[in-house]
Amino acid sequence: MTSPSTQTPSGAPPSPGGAGRVTEGSLVGTPKEGMIKPQLTGGDKVRATLGRMRPGIGHAVDAAFTVAVMACCLAGLRTVLFGWQWWQAAAVGVVLGLLVGHVQATYRWPIVATTALGAVLYLLLGGPLAVRDDVKWGFLPTGQTFKDLVGGPVTGWTDLLTLVPPVDARGPYLAVALFLGLVGTVLLYATARVTRSRLRLVATPFALLAVTIVIGTGQPAAQWVQGLLLALVLVGWLVARDHLDPDIGIARPGMRRPALSRVVQGALIVLVAALLGALVGPLLPGRDGESDRQVVRTGVVPGHDTSVLASPLSRYRDFTADSPTQLYERELLRVEGVPATTPMRLATLDTWDGSTWGVAGRGESRADAGRSFQQFGRRVGVLDGGNPTQVRVTVPEGGYGEGWLLTTGQVEGIEFLGSARERLEGKAWLNLSTNSVLVPPGLRPGDRYELRTELPAKGAGALPESLPVARGSMPMTGDTSFVDARIETWKGSSDDPWAQLRSIATTMREEGTYTDGAPSTGASSEAERAKIATIARNYPAGHGLGRLDRFLNSEELAGNDEQYAATLGLIGNRLGIPTRVVVGATATDDGLVRGRDVHAWVEVRLRDGSWFQLMPQTFVPSMTEQQTDTSRAPQAWDKPEVDPPPQPPPADPPPPEPVVDWSSPSTWPLWAQLLAVFVLLPLLVLALTPVVTAVRRAVRQRSGSADRRIGRSWNDLLEEARLLGVPLPAGGTRVEQARALGPRVDAVPAAMQADGLVFGEAPAHPDAVGQWHGELRRVRRRLRQATSFVTRVRATLDPRSLLSRHEDIGMHDSTTTTREAHR
Template sequence: MTTPPTGAPDHTTGPGRDSTSPGRTRARTSWTSTRSRLAASSRRGGLLPGRDALVDAAFTVVLVGLALVGFRTDFAGLVWVLPAVAGLVLGLLVTHVTTAYRLPIVAPLAAVTVLYLLLGGPLAVRRDLVGGVLPSGQTFLDLADVSVHGWKRLVTLLPPVDTGSGLLALPLIVGLLGGCVTYAVARRWSSPYAVLPAPLVLLALGIVLGTLEPAALTVQGAVFAVLGIGWMVARAARTRAPLQNGAGQRTRYGIGAALVGIALVAGYVVGPLLPGAGSTTRLVARSHVVPPIDIAAFASPLAGYRKYTEPNPSALWDTPLLEVQGLPAGTPLRFATLDSYDGAVWGASERANSGSLVPGAAFQQVGEVVSTKGPGRKVEVQVSVPEGGYGDVWLPTAGTVAGVKFEGRRADTLAGRLWLNIDTNTALVPDRLEPGDRYTFTAYVPPTQEKMPTSLPIDQSSLADEIDTSFLDAKLDAFTGDAADPWAQFTAIAKVMASEGAYTDGGTENSVERYYLPGHSLGRLARFVGLAQLAGNDEQYASTLALMANRVGVPTRVVMGAITPDSGPVRGQDVHAWVEVRDSQGQWVPVLPGNFLPDRNKKPKELQTKVEDRKVGALVPPPAGVNPPSVLQGPDQAQNATNLKKPPKKLFDPSAWPWWVQWLAVLGLVLVALTALYWTIRGLKAWRRRRHATRGPTASRVAWAWADLMASARSYGHRIPRRSTRLEQASAAGGPVDLRPLARSANGHVFGPGEPSADEAAAYFAATTAARKDLRANADFWRRLRSDVDLRPLFTRGPAKVKAPTRAATPDTPSPAQPTPVGSM
């Protein structure tokens, strides 16, 4: 480019600029050069980063890393660190390479997507890998599913989540996108403030996805704020013009330090006075997400107790139900803890305990590891279901559950739909256990106390205040006698039941005991305590004892399960119901059936059974108006339970396809998405170009047409200076296409004395369109593709609106040069 002769107009100033002040021009030029230094450093084409790039990379790593610390409370241990750090580093490297080679911003986003699919398997999912390294079709499906639905599963799972859930892909996603977007903004935009929104969004995301326990309060608060301000200050120093008033670097640093000090003092003083500052409850997503589980859809196991007794049509009395190894003999094996009574049935409630990490959620999805600890020693128990054995939704466990791992052909299905109430330690699998299912649970099991303690400090309250149980008062007075404190009254009730009551399972079909019906509704229990002699089985005795205990202020709940035998499998004869009492420390103390249940061989008196024969109508409890919570209609759960299994797999279920079909499906979806994105970008650029060519003043249309042409030339790889005249830009374009006639024509239309006509503006737009086609024809395939997907023309700021000249053109005024067709150049 030749230097303009002396006296020639300075095109670098542009119309309307003051070129008479050398000092002001030098300051403006220095300001322009320093502001463009950041963008120019990323367009040199080299992979070796400069000082500014290293500073931006360091701040990106630190700030995004601090935001990723929010996952600490979501996952068990430090397993989340590897995918999070790997994602951050890979996102940073990919963005650096694509920025160094001046690729559009869509390039690093596409690259991190590919890296997520290729490396997400070994880094996060770690299942269904080919050779333990290469991803399979199922791996791709799992990664895609986690990227869409994993966020909801994370906030509904009981924290901390274990590695087997597949949700480690979420820290990988956040690390990849966080490193990519933050560093890309830092290297492509010179604004000091543009770099902070992305890390702030990541920080807020980590808090929202976290728990009520802060991950790192000081680090994510004060340290993040100080580093963020420091980064903005460092970037602002790059674009600061040289000062002419003598103010030096020390002065600026002093002013900055003083401002930071004022901000810290103001935050310390004013912060506690802001709205919400005095609240101790964090706002997290899991506090406002209701887990998608309806406990009322599952029958209470106590309603079907009689199917385990003898005689019974189910014939489960001597049938092996469960094979249990690792649990000491005599230890209670819990099916379900039933802590809610509605007048019809004892069922599992949906209320959460006060110390839950997820307020309002009782049953929460869990993985293989549960972050709990209880009294007793830690045991590992193996459970398997033999043929014809246990088949219910309630998962047998013991003690304080610390983890469950499934095995067998349905391991993934059961593990993905395991729910646990950490207050009652009741586990639930809606798909039901089936013969052949195996699982291992880890639990803290205290020593079994077969006898009740003589004294126990209890937490005096009631779990059944809403139900009218005044019909028990007559028996309470007779059972408690002179006992004064609530625990003494409780033990007195249990002893009277065991010594004076009778046991019956309903007898045979022709037995007089058949009139002792199953159930534990208010009607059935009123008949139970209304007789001269109590007569029933575990269902009636445990239910009545729990209601009487709550009546005298002893918080008591019912547990349905089995007592582990000395040897052999758990059979129907080992199934029992017992109660648990809450002490003053909040612990639940089991009271086993041997403390309140009469001997099985002690049958009801014959005279009483004959009386009941005449009162058979009175023994039938009235039908319930609606289904009570946690119970299905009918006492026999095996005959009336709703089919809760998943529907069979269909032809369009991707998980049932062969792996190569899954690969082809994923590849097809990716190609369709990329094609749609390609034509969407091209269509938006064409729409924007046409819009500016047909609206506004005609001189502005011409200026916009030239600006759009220069944006296209840049996307084809031409180095077009931004702050220069049109003739200088046309000369810089070079190549086989001469754009200087179009530049002269644009200058004539814009700076001429008259406003160009609409036809002249349309003709100029047609000429620039032809020139754009010639530029495309002289570019190779990859440059054309890069230009097609380049998003920069969509966000390029066009020239300022050109106003029409106030004076009319005279015959002596030369007309603007007409555009010359590029093809004839």
């Protein structure tokens, strides 16, 4: 019953001193201060939400290492993309990836929301910050910008695999770098924020590294960066994370160095890695240079069908004096930057199929093998040395209009200028082994292009007495045996292939005659037209089997550069010298190339892989002094009987098996290396496991405080129980764990004694700890006796015990306070 003095009128406010009292008609007293949370405004909620995104020192460390790892991985694009713009695009992708990854890790968004945020940032910011080719006013994306951003990840990578690297960094190719930077950073940084697993952390960098290598080139982009620096950065990251997180890793607060057992484990891992490297390294592809390096682009064959364009050698007669094209005196091209008499090619032809010389060249060392023609741009190979020269070519009015471009030397890039840029940009095809350039749309009057090249030596007007030619031949699918009779007649007495080819070339020049066939105009009567038809029938154009057979089996050779170069090319390959035919022109003093400057010559390969040019004046008869008398038909040559070429000598007997140097694993036979790697080395690891475990256990029992020694020893017992197949309660106390070991083991007294030593009022005495360790050894002995022999052997050799990281820190351990403060 309430006292009248404490009652207040209904609805009257309570007195200031009456807080917490029950008022009339009230069942609950006034809430105390702090019991009701204040109502937050919208601004307060925004500030609280953004406050969660404030990064700490651990986040900053993860972000810094993420940037370093991404830089190492993306360096693999250095040989794929050319220009600083792709570095900018990749950097933008990394920054956006850090933002998206930070948001995802902070709020734990689902993957759908994270993908949506990343896509929005990619499309909105990718244009003004990275893919800037088509933006308006410097910041406004256009439809082409969005097309490049979407097309980059979808089809841009396929273009990277089919173009001659490095590709000009623009449009969809910049989007590829941006996309890789964004996705890789999101995966790496978000994973680092939400996981303690070292394996999950390094999975993303290794996957991104594999991607950049796969879409890369046969020439390594950054061996030291991706092979060594990346590994050092990852190791440093893992160590830094261990120091920042006291609950994981080997570095604890208050400790200046890791436990000795960890050092032993690290040394063992380094030893195993060194053995694997010594044994497996010599067997891996790529050890002998880039010719063995396999990437995706080496298996892609995007080549251009050269059969749609006529071989320039087949159209050689178009440039002669009597051709109806009237190109002989016409200005075809204007060339700047090339010294006079320098050979310039329209096409290099390296195969003969019985009807025509064509192109079958495959890539060589400075680019990727496996393809014929590939599209290319302003750069071919960023790592090539030398001093490239800029050569500018212009097509005058009424000039050259074919698809074979005039080039010279080793082509390092091409850039179309003026009106030709929009029409021909991205449509140039390069054959990497012959340096022939093809533009299928063809050139037009007024077109200009700039060639980046390493100029060749000037053409030689005489044949050297000796030349270190290579051995072999170009791919010949046609029958070339019809040249054997002339070879036998002209080769001379020398057995040296170059001396024979030199003698044949000299004989062709001195004993042959020159003719371009029938004139194209001037026939005013029926008799003249009949005469022209006869001459055309007797001395036709072409360099197929029928034409060259008639050319060689005439008493007097009669033809022009087309027949002489085609025949000498076949003879060179027949002699075992790799020989190919070139159609082009030599640079003139005034820089003008007319039809009369177009010629055909041959090149022979030298032992060092270079090509020596046999210019037309060394094997083609004089055009003015050795003209053919076309009034009479060619007489058949009474060729001598020629024995078929001798069979190649039998292969040398295989050398005796070399004596194996067993002191060097790299010289072991393959079976021995495989046996050592996959059998002996695992057995060695298993054999060392009990030794390392025993050493580790002894060190853990004798180092650190009493609490730490007891905790480690107990955890060693539990680890052994798990290896023996004994189920243990997760998160149980020592007594609960001891009971789970079973009555036969009788570990409860040891567990209770351990709790007494760890949680006692004073630190445990060393003698008491020693006695407890003796009891624990007896418990371990009973534990092993309770299992079968096979189980005990398996547990003894199980290397998982070396990976145990459990520790138990008690009340009196010096790091307890510091550890709790870091949680």
